[in-house]
Amino acid sequence: MNPSPESTAPGHPPFDPPIDATYTLEIVAELTGVTTRQILYYQESGLIAPVAGTFDAPAFDDETVRALRRLEHLRECYGVNDSGLRLLLNLSEEVERLRRDLRHYQQLR
Amino acid sequence: MSVEFKDYYTTLGVARDASPEEIKKAFRKLARQYHPDVAKDKANAENKFKEINEANEVLSDPEKRKKYDLLGANWRHAGAEAPREGSPEGPPGQPGAGSEFHFGGTGFSDFFEQFFSGGSRYGFPTEGAEPAGDETESRGRARRGSDVEGDILVTLAEAMSGTVRPVSLQSTDPRTGQATTRNFRVRIAAGATDGQRIRVPGQGEPGRGGGPAGDLYLRVRHAADPDFSTRGSDVYYELDVAPWEAVLGGEIKLPTLDGSVTLRLPANTANGHRLRVRGRGLPRGKSGERGDLYVLVSVQLPTQVSEEERALWEKLRSTSTFNPRLPAAA
Structure with a gap:
């Protein structure tokens, strides 16, 4: 597991996030508090996608961890159903992509 | 929390009705002056560079600029509502x-x-949306x-x-x-x-x-950055060239994020053409691979010409068969 970042005091190593870390289904369940069954269901519905592994033993990355938490947040706090989750996920991904493009073009002359 | 109002227009030294081009120009000039890589007083320059960047981040984005202009002198009052945009009351029954x-x-x-x-x-x-029934049902229940x-x-x-x-x-x-x-x-x-x-x-x-x-x-x-922009691991650089450099080609030395490279500009390079310098972008993960540097060619015209230059352009006009308004000869 990752060491917890604690202090700026000398002697405390900085938090060093692993690059391209992947997690098993069980670890993701532990990290997010979402049951493995629910994660597999999200995967089956196409709301999240594994970065490696097989369908039954998928490997996920930090972006999936974030996506799962966002999905659970929308479901718990706003009562969004599956179609709504799909819609919101796609929309926010598209907005993020368009904003990134916009920033790129704004920086060019 | 006591927060100081930032006048981004003053930071960039532009008028409140400055055009996007003026803002861009002002940013580039200041960013070049205070770039941490070139400035003598590093610590000071770095702070200034960040301030300029922040002002640019807001003023170069039409949405953010609009919001900022609306805040104006009422920013302190507006601040209380700002984060609740689109849902002034929040979900019912869950105050704050x-x-x-x-x-x-x-x-x-x-x-x-x-x-x-x-x-x-x-x-x-x-x-501040909370899970439904949070206050009563799940009181005392562990929640992440x-x-x-x-x-x-x-x-x-x-x-x-x-x-x-x-x-x-x-x-x-x-x-x-x-x-x-x-x-x-x-x-x-x-x-x-x-x-x-x-x-x-x-x-x-x-x-x-x-x-x-x-x-x-x-x-x-x-x-x-005044010189570079990025997209993923690729870095973009706009290279200004003279008309004759574009037509005749040549070798041009240009900066990268790590040292300079000499670029061979082919003859008849069109304005807006994109040249790729492999492997001079940002590092890509731990593999040691790197993104590419894309050079965007921007042909610039002289703003003033000497008598002698003028005579040469006139000679070119009478000699050249080039007419940009006619379809290219077959």
């Missing part, structure tokens, strides 16, 4: 749930944080704290070689009004791309009833 967050060390000022990128939950506007997201400004030099940044996160418990500040250092890996998120485990909102704390996601924002 959730803590407030306040970042330090991200490269953005408190003022910017408060209005444009303050710690949001799950990347959604902070409005929310994830918090915020931006961190990273210069291209930092993105190139990686860096360690001290970050602080202050959270205020709305029930007790008590503020706690946590300090930590985060490594920004070499090659961090714009928009990339860094997950810092356990530094989000504290859990309740013994539940675990949420995570903090820091989203990398590349500081605008």
Whole structure:
């Protein structure tokens, strides 16, 4: 597991996030508090996608961890159903992509 | 929280009705002057560079600029409502749930944080939505704290070689009004791309009833640079060339994020043409691979010509068969 970042005091190593870390289904369940069954269901519905592994033993990355938490947040706090989750996920991904493009073009002359 | 109003127009030295081009020009000029790589007084220049970048971040974005202009002198009053945009009351029956967050060390000022990128939950506007029935049903039940997201400004030099940044996160418990500040250092890996998120485990909102704390996601924002812009691991550079360089070709020395390269400009290079210098972009992960440097050719015309030059252009006019308004000869 990752060491917890604690202090700026000398002697405390900085938090060093692993690059391209992947997690098993069980670890993701532990990290997010979402049951493995629910994660597999999200995967089956196409709301999240594994970065490696097989369908039954998928490997996920930090972006999936974030996506799962966002999905659970929308479901718990706003009562969004599956179609709504799909819609919101796609929309926010598209907005993020368009904003990134916009920033790129704004920086060019 | 006492926050100082930032006059971004003064920071960039432009008028309030400045055009996007004027803002861009002013930013480039100042960014070049205070670029941490060239300035003599490094510490001072770095602060100034960040201030300029922040002003540019707001004024070059039409939406942010509109919001900023609307705030005007009423910014202090407007601030209270700003994070609740689109949902003035919040969900019914859940007044002011959730803590407030306040970042330090991200490269953005408190003022910017408060209005444009303050710690949001799950990347959604902070409005304190709580799970239904939270107060009664699940009282005492362990619940995980929310994830918090915020931006961190990273210069291209930092993105190139990686860096360690001290970050602080202050959270205020709305029930007790008590503020706690946590300090930590985060490594920004070499090659961090714009928009990339860094997950810092356990530094989000504290859990309740013994539940675990949420995570903090820091989203990398590349500081605008006077010379380079990025897209993923690729770096873009606009190369100004003279008309004869574009037509005749030649060798041109140009800067990169690490040292300079000599580019062979082919003859008859069109304006806007894109040339690729392989492997001179940002590092890509741990593999040692790198993105590419794209050179965008921009043909510039002289703004004033001497008598002698004028005679040469006149000679060219009488000699050349080129007519840009006629279809190209078969």
